[in-house]
Amino acid sequence: MPRATVAEKRLRKALDADEHELRELLREEYAGLDAEERAKLMQKLASTAVGGNGGSPVMSARLHGVREVLRERLPICVVDERQPIGLAVEAILGVDERSFWINGWARTEDGPGELVAISPEGCRVELGEAFRFERPDVVQFYSGLGRADDRDHGFTAFFELPAASRLAAGWVVELHTAGGVAVEVGCPPVNTDPHSVRASILGELAARGPLAGPLAAEHGRHALTRLQERIVTAAEIDEVEVYGEPPKSPEVSVVVPLYRRIDFLEHQLLHFSVDPELAEAELIYVLDSVEQREELAARARELFALYRLPFKVVVPTAGSGYAGANRHGVEVATGRKLLLLNSDVIPDRPGWLGEMCRFYDEGEGIGALGAKLLYEDDSLQHAGLYFHRLPGTEVWENAHRFKGLHRHFPGADVAQPVPAVTAACVLIDRERYEEVGGLPFHYVQGDYEDSELCLRLAEAGYENWYLPSAELYHLEGQSYVAEARRGLSDYNMWLHSELWGEAIAAAMERFDPHAAAVA
Amino acid sequence: MSDLRVLFVAHNHPTLHPGGAEAYALELYEAMRETPGVEPLLLARIGTNVARRRVAHPGTPFSAVNGDPGQYFLFTETEHFDFFTLTSRDKALYTRHLTDFLLAHRPDVVHLQHTHFIGVDLLSQIRRVLPDASIVYTLHEFLPICHRDGQMVRTFDDDLCPEASPRRCNECFPELSPQAFFLRERFVKGHFANVDRFLAPSAQLMEKYLRWGIEEERIEVEEYGRLTPPERAGDPKQMRSPTNIGFFGQLSRFKGAEVMLDAMAQLDSDCDAHLWLNGANLELQTEEFQAEFAERSEELRDRITFRGPYDHDELPRLMEDLHWVIVPSIWWENSPLVIQEAFFHRRPIICSDVGGMAEKIRDGVDGIHFRAGDAWSLARTIERATSSAPLWNELRAGIEEPYAMDEHVGRLLDLYSETIDSRKAVVVGA
Numbered sequence: 001m002p003r004a005t006v007a008e009k010r011l012r013k014a015l016d017a018d019e020h021e022l023r024e025l026l027r028e029e030y031a032g033l034d035a036e037e038r039a040k041l042m043q044k045l046a047s048t049a050v051g052g053n054g055g056s057p058v059m060s061a062r063l064h065g066v067r068e069v070l071r072e073r074l075p076i077c078v079v080d081e082r083q084p085i086g087l088a089v090e091a092i093l094g095v096d097e098r099s100f101w102i103n104g105w106a107r108t109e110d111g112p113g114e115l116v117a118i119s120p121e122g123c124r125v126e127l128g129e130a131f132r133f134e135r136p137d138v139v140q141f142y143s144g145l146g147r148a149d150d151r152d153h154g155f156t157a158f159f160e161l162p163a164a165s166r167l168a169a170g171w172v173v174e175l176h177t178a179g180g181v182a183v184e185v186g187c188p189p190v191n192t193d194p195h196s197v198r199a200s201i202l203g204e205l206a207a208r209g210p211l212a213g214p215l216a217a218e219h220g221r222h223a224l225t226r227l228q229e230r231i232v233t234a235a236e237i238d239e240v241e242v243y244g245e246p247p248k249s250p251e252v253s254v255v256v257p258l259y260r261r262i263d264f265l266e267h268q269l270l271h272f273s274v275d276p277e278l279a280e281a282e283l284i285y286v287l288d289s290v291e292q293r294e295e296l297a298a299r300a301r302e303l304f305a306l307y308r309l310p311f312k313v314v315v316p317t318a319g320s321g322y323a324g325a326n327r328h329g330v331e332v333a334t335g336r337k338l339l340l341l342n343s344d345v346i347p348d349r350p351g352w353l354g355e356m357c358r359f360y361d362e363g364e365g366i367g368a369l370g371a372k373l374l375y376e377d378d379s380l381q382h383a384g385l386y387f388h389r390l391p392g393t394e395v396w397e398n399a400h401r402f403k404g405l406h407r408h409f410p411g412a413d414v415a416q417p418v419p420a421v422t423a424a425c426v427l428i429d430r431e432r433y434e435e436v437g438g439l440p441f442h443y444v445q446g447d448y449e450d451s452e453l454c455l456r457l458a459e460a461g462y463e464n465w466y467l468p469s470a471e472l473y474h475l476e477g478q479s480y481v482a483e484a485r486r487g488l489s490d491y492n493m494w495l496h497s498e499l500w501g502e503a504i505a506a507a508m509e510r511f512d513p514h515a516a517a518v519a
Numbered sequence: 520m521s522d523l524r525v526l527f528v529a530h531n532h533p534t535l536h537p538g539g540a541e542a543y544a545l546e547l548y549e550a551m552r553e554t555p556g557v558e559p560l561l562l563a564r565i566g567t568n569v570a571r572r573r574v575a576h577p578g579t580p581f582s583a584v585n586g587d588p589g590q591y592f593l594f595t596e597t598e599h600f601d602f603f604t605l606t607s608r609d610k611a612l613y614t615r616h617l618t619d620f621l622l623a624h625r626p627d628v629v630h631l632q633h634t635h636f637i638g639v640d641l642l643s644q645i646r647r648v649l650p651d652a653s654i655v656y657t658l659h660e661f662l663p664i665c666h667r668d669g670q671m672v673r674t675f676d677d678d679l680c681p682e683a684s685p686r687r688c689n690e691c692f693p694e695l696s697p698q699a700f701f702l703r704e705r706f707v708k709g710h711f712a713n714v715d716r717f718l719a720p721s722a723q724l725m726e727k728y729l730r731w732g733i734e735e736e737r738i739e740v741e742e743y744g745r746l747t748p749p750e751r752a753g754d755p756k757q758m759r760s761p762t763n764i765g766f767f768g769q770l771s772r773f774k775g776a777e778v779m780l781d782a783m784a785q786l787d788s789d790c791d792a793h794l795w796l797n798g799a800n801l802e803l804q805t806e807e808f809q810a811e812f813a814e815r816s817e818e819l820r821d822r823i824t825f826r827g828p829y830d831h832d833e834l835p836r837l838m839e840d841l842h843w844v845i846v847p848s849i850w851w852e853n854s855p856l857v858i859q860e861a862f863f864h865r866r867p868i869i870c871s872d873v874g875g876m877a878e879k880i881r882d883g884v885d886g887i888h889f890r891a892g893d894a895w896s897l898a899r900t901i902e903r904a905t906s907s908a909p910l911w912n913e914l915r916a917g918i919e920e921p922y923a924m925d926e927h928v929g930r931l932l933d934l935y936s937e938t939i940d941s942r943k944a945v946v947v948g949a
Contacts, residue, residue: 302610376701
C-alpha cells in the first residue's frame with residue numbers, strides 16, 4: 001500500500017479521535033511527506049471529511065489544524081511599490097457554506113498569473129475564471145516602477161468548494177506567476193451575513209458595468225440565486241396569530257404580505273368587512289417587516305374588534321421578501337384555491353372574489369387568473385401582462401396591457417387569455433400552484449416572480465386569464481422605495497429573460513398585445 | 520308606543536368652546552327635549568384642546584353635564600385622532616366605550632352633528648351594534664372631502680376649490696401622495712356607507728357632496744332651525760345714515776378678517792363707516808396672524824372697534840347700534856348661523872358672493888353681495904351701503920323670519936320615521 005494512502009486512513013481515524021492524538025500523529029508521521037503528497041492528502045481529507053451533511057465546526061477546526069501542519073507555505077507577499085509582485089484579498093463573502101465570492105487584486109510582471117484560494121480546512125480552488133477589471137489605484141501605486149502596465153489587476157469571482165467551509169478566519173490565496181514565482185497572502189475573515197453579502201455582490205455587479213453584464217452571467221447569477229435560496233429558506237414561521245374564527249374548510253385562502261406599510265391593513269379590513277364573500281374566505285396576512293410584529297399585533301387586535309372579520313397573522317423569524325412571505329402564507333393556507341394579494345390593493349366594490357372563483361371554476365385548465373386593477377384616478381394599472389423585447393437586445397421586459405387608459409377602455413373589458421398576470425391580485429388552484437413550484441425565490445427583492453409563475457403554469461399546459469369584471473384599485477409601489485429597486489430590476493429582468501426567453505418568444509408569437517379585443 | 524330615542528353626537532359642547540355647529544346641536548337637543556314623544560340624548564366630545572382637565576373619571580370617557588341625565592361629555596385624546604384619515608387610533612373607543620354607550624341607551628336614531636375628534640369608524644360601529652337604528656348625519660363643512668380644515672380652499676393661492684380628487688388634493692399637499700388621498704376618500708366613504716340620510720343645511724354644500732359621490736337619494740337640504748330669540752334688538756339710535764357695521768364670529772383668515780381690514784383701509788375719506796368686531800377665538804389663530812391683526816386694527820382705530828368675545832345672550836344689545844352685519848368669508852361656508860341671527864334682529868347683510876352666503880342672502884333684497892376676497896369691491900360696497908338710508912330701509916323690509924326650530928323639529932321627526940321605516944324594510948327583506 002502506498003505510503004500516502006496508509007497515511008490518509010490513519011489520519012482520517014485520528015480526525016474522529018481526540019485532538020492530542022491527532023497532533024502527535026501529524027508531528028511524528030506526516031510532516032515527512034513531500035509537498036505534493038501533502039497537498040493531495042489535504043485536499044482529499046478536506047473535501048470528504050466535511051462534505052455533504054457531515055462535518056461540524058469542530059471538524060473544521062481540526063482540519064484547519066491539519067492544514068497548518070501539512071501545508072507548503074509560500075513567501076508572504078508584501079505589498080510594496082518597489083516590488084514587482086503584489087497581491088491583496090479585500091473581501092471573502094460567504095454565499096453559502098460551499099460557495100464564496102472573492103474580491104481583490106494581483107499584479108505580476110509577466111501576465112495575469114494564476115490565483116489559488118485555500119480554505120481554512122485545506123481545500124484548494126483555482127480561480128482561473130475570475131472576472132478581471134481595471135484598478136486605477138493599483139496602476140497608480142506601481143507607477144513608480146517606471147514600467148507601463150495597463151493590465152486588469154482587479155479580480156472578483158464566485159467559486160465553489162467541493163465541501164463546506166465553516167471557519168471565518170484562515171483563508172489563504174496564492175499567486176503563481178508565469179515565470180514560476182509564487183507568493184501568498186492571508187485573507188480577511190469571511191462575511192457570512194446573507195443580506196450584507198447580497199448587497200456587496202450587487203454593489204460589485206453595479207461597479208463593473210451594467211448590472212446584467214458578463215459578470216452577472218458568469219458569476220453574479222450563481223451567487224445571487226444561491227443567496228436568495230438561503231435568505232428565503234432561512235426564515236421560518238415563528239408564530240401564527242388567529243383573530244376570530246376563520247372558516248373551517250375555505251374554498252379560497254387570501255394571502256397578503258405586509259411590508260412596512262401596515263396601515264394598509266385597516267383599509268383592507270374595512271372594505272373586506274362589507275363583503276360577505278370575504279368572511280367565507282381564509283384571510284392570511286404575512287408580516288415581512290418582522291421588526292413591526294408588536295405594532296402589528298396591537299393594531300390587529302383592535303381592528304379585529306372593530307371589523308369582526310376573522311384573519312390570521314403569520315410572523316416569520318426573519319423577513320424573506322415577497323416570494324418568501326407568500327411561501328409562509330401558502331404554508332398556513334388551507335383553501336383549495338389561493339388568492340395572492342398585495343396589501344395596497346383595495347376592492348372597488350364587494351363581489352370580486354366570488355366573481356373570480358366562479359370564473360375559475362367554469363373555465364377549463366386555467367392557470368393564473370388576474371383581475372382588472374386601477375390607479376386612484378380610475379385609469380388602468382393592470383389588464384394582463386405581456387412581454388416586450390427591448391430594442392436591440394435579447395432581453396424581455398414585462399409590460400402591462402392598456403396601462404394608463406380609461407378603466408372602461410373596450411379592449412380591457414373583455415375576459416381573455418393573456419401571457420401572464422400580475423401577482424398583485426391573482427387566483428390559482430392550490431394544486432396547480434404547487435405542481436409548478438409556486439413563486440420562484442431567485443429574483444432579488446420581488447420582481448418577475450409573477451410572470452415566471454405564469455410561464456411555469458403555461459409550460460405545464462394551463463392557460464392564464466384576465467378577468468375584467470373583478471375590479472380593484474392597486475396603489476402600485478406604495479410600500480417600496482422605487483429608486484432602490486431600479487438597478488435590481490435590470491438584473492431581475494435579465495435573469496427572467498435568461499431563464500424564460502424561448503418560452504416568452506413563443507408566447508409572444510401567438511399574442512398580439514395591440515389587437516382590439518372587441519369584435 | 521314608547522318615546523322615540525334620538526342620540527345627537529357633536530364634536531364639542533358649546534359651554535366649552537363657542538362655535539356655530541355646536542350651539543345648534545345644543546339648541547336642537549333642547550328643542551327635542553321639549554317635544555312630546557321624543558327622548559333626546561346629547562353626546563358632546565371634549566378633549567385636551569378645549570378642556571382644562573384630562574379625564575373626568577378613570578376607566579370611562581363619559582361624564583355627566585350639569586346633572587342633566589340627557590347630556591354627556593365624551594372625552595377623547597386629541598393626539599389619538601388622525602386628522603388625515605378622520606379616525607381615532609384608539610379603536611377601543613368604538614369597540615368598548617361607544618358600544619357600551621349605544622347598548623345602554625339603544626337609540627332609535629343616531630343623529631350625528633359631527634364625527635371630528637371621534638372618528639368616522641363610529642358610523643360602522645353604530646350599524647353593527649344597532650342594526651335597526653337609523654343613522655342621520657348633518658354635514659357642517661367639507662372635512663370629509665377636504666384635508667385643508669374642510670374649507671375647500673386651495674393651499675397655494677387661497678382660491679376656492681370646487682371639487683376634490685387625489686390629484687388635486689396632492690397639488691395642495693405635495694407631501695401627501697395621491698394614493699394617500701385615495702385611501703382617505705375610500706376610508707371615509709366606506710364608513711359613510713352606513714348613513715341612512717345626510718342633511719345639508721345649504722344647497723351649495725349638498726351639491727359638493729353629490730359631486731364627491733354621495734348618492735342623490737341619501738342626501739337632502741335641511742336648513743338649521745333656530746329658536747326665536749326671547750328678545751330682539753331695537754332700532755339703531757342713529758337712523759340718519761346707516762354707518763355702523765358689525766362682524767360676529769371667529770376672526771380668522773377663512774372668515775375674511777384680512778379682506779375686511781383691507782377694505783376699511785381703502786374707504787373714501789368722506790365715508791363714515793365704522794366696523795365693530797365681535798370676535799371670538801382670536802387666541803386660536805397663529806401668533807403671526809394675531810400680531811398682524813393687532814397692528815392693523817391699531818392703524819385703523821378710528822374706523823374699527825374691537826369688542827372681543829361675546830355671549831349669545833348679548834346679541835340684542837350688541838346688534839342695537841348696528842345697521843349692517845358683514846359676512847366676508849373667503850371660503851364657501853355652509854349656512855352661517857350669523858345670517859339667521861342678523862335676520863332675527865332685522866339687520867341686512869353685506870356678504871361675499873359665493874357659497875352659503877350667496878345662497879342665503881338675496882342680493883338687493885335682504886343684503887348686498889361683494890366679490891369674495893376682493894377688498895376693493897368690499898370697500899365700494901361699504902361706501903354705497905353706509906351712505907344710503909333708503910337702501911338700508913328697503914333691504915331691511917326685505918328680510919324674512921329665519922327657519923324656525925319647531926318647524927325644523929317637525930321635519931326631522933318625519934325624516935327619522937321615514938328612515939326607520941325604510942330600515943325596517945331592509946332588515947325584514949334581508
